[in-house]
Amino acid sequence: MAYSENSPAGKVVQGIIADLPSLIAVAVVDATSGMSLASHSNSPSINPDTAAAYNTEVVKQKQKAMSALKLTNEKIEDILISLSSQSHLLKLTDNGTKFIYLVVSSRDTNLAIAREVLRTHVAELN
Amino acid sequence: MKLDFLQRLPFGAGRATHRIVPVGAAGPELTAAEAMLQRVLTDLPEVLVAAVVQLASGQALATYATAREFNLPKVCEHNAEVIRQTQQALKALQLPEEQIEDVLITLSGQLHLLRLLPSGRQLLYVVVDSHDTNLALARAVMQACAGG
Numbered sequence: 001m002a003y004s005e006n007s008p009a010g011k012v013v014q015g016i017i018a019d020l021p022s023l024i025a026v027a028v029v030d031a032t033s034g035m036s037l038a039s040h041s042n043s044p045s046i047n048p049d050t051a052a053a054y055n056t057e058v059v060k061q062k063q064k065a066m067s068a069l070k071l072t073n074e075k076i077e078d079i080l081i082s083l084s085s086q087s088h089l090l091k092l093t094d095n096g097t098k099f100i101y102l103v104v105s106s107r108d109t110n111l112a113i114a115r116e117v118l119r120t121h122v123a124e125l126n
Numbered sequence: 127m128k129l130d131f132l133q134r135l136p137f138g139a140g141r142a143t144h145r146i147v148p149v150g151a152a153g154p155e156l157t158a159a160e161a162m163l164q165r166v167l168t169d170l171p172e173v174l175v176a177a178v179v180q181l182a183s184g185q186a187l188a189t190y191a192t193a194r195e196f197n198l199p200k201v202c203e204h205n206a207e208v209i210r211q212t213q214q215a216l217k218a219l220q221l222p223e224e225q226i227e228d229v230l231i232t233l234s235g236q237l238h239l240l241r242l243l244p245s246g247r248q249l250l251y252v253v254v255d256s257h258d259t260n261l262a263l264a265r266a267v268m269q270a271c272a273g274g
Contacts (some may be wrong), residue, residue: 006191045220046219046221047219053127054211054214054218054219057215061208062204062205062208062231063205065200065201065204065205065208066233068197069138069196069201070196071233071236073235074233074234074235074236076232077228077233077234078230078232079230079232080232081212081229081230082229083221083224084223084225084227085223085224086224088163
């Protein structure tokens with residue numbers, strides 16, 4: 001998706017691509033509307049904007065589950081979805097208004113490094 | 127001898143805590159679910175919540191909780207929905223070969239782990255305090271107990 005390189009979201013997407021060049025897809029998403037603020041995909045089959053919309057629902061469901069547990073002091077920091085050969089990571093900003101969505105191949109990417117990259121860049125979105 | 131006063135004491139009444147509670151109908155699935163929760167408890171004794179949940183209905187087969195305030199039926203329903211939403215996302219992305227193995231949610235002070243069981247019809251849900259364990263360990267325990 002074309003994005004402005006001057007916006008914070010655009011800069012974050014570029015920064016993540018620089019740190020994880022083998023990534024499959026990345027997007028910065030508005031957590032309320034599910035719309036991408038900036039995104040990039042290295043794979044023709046993965047549309048990060050579609051994924052962003054669905055993953056927003058995943059986050060909302062989890063937040064509902066947390067209210068059912070009365071976890072008022074807990075915030076979601078990240079969600080890591082392990083698939084057969086891919087890992088999908090969702091990293092929320094501190095105020096929970098946006099999240100970064102990252103898709104990597106589990107075969108060539110160290111998950112701890114990917115998580116750390118997201119942690120570094122999410123601070124630029126606040 | 128009738129001991130009614132025991133019913134009025136706090137530990138006598140209400141939902142049980144600190145023990146595995148069967149929820150589903152008796153049968154091999156329930157027995158397997160209880161056995162799985164027992165394995166989780168053995169490996170992660172400090173676990174806060176654990177449940178085996180049916181993916182399609184969101185209903186628990188067996189649960190374990192350390193506090194009575196947890197609205198376990200609602201929690202199980204929402205977590206099943208988290209997995210279902212993720213599966214929908216994968217379908218929309220046209221990734222048919224990818225199967226969900228697990229979902230790890232890091233909160234400020236807790237870790238919530240969801241693991242799909244080999245049958246694909248149930249999930250194991252575990253909540254631990256991050257002070258008691260780490261993500262890699264909890265994930266490894268889930269993998270071992272779920273038999274995947």
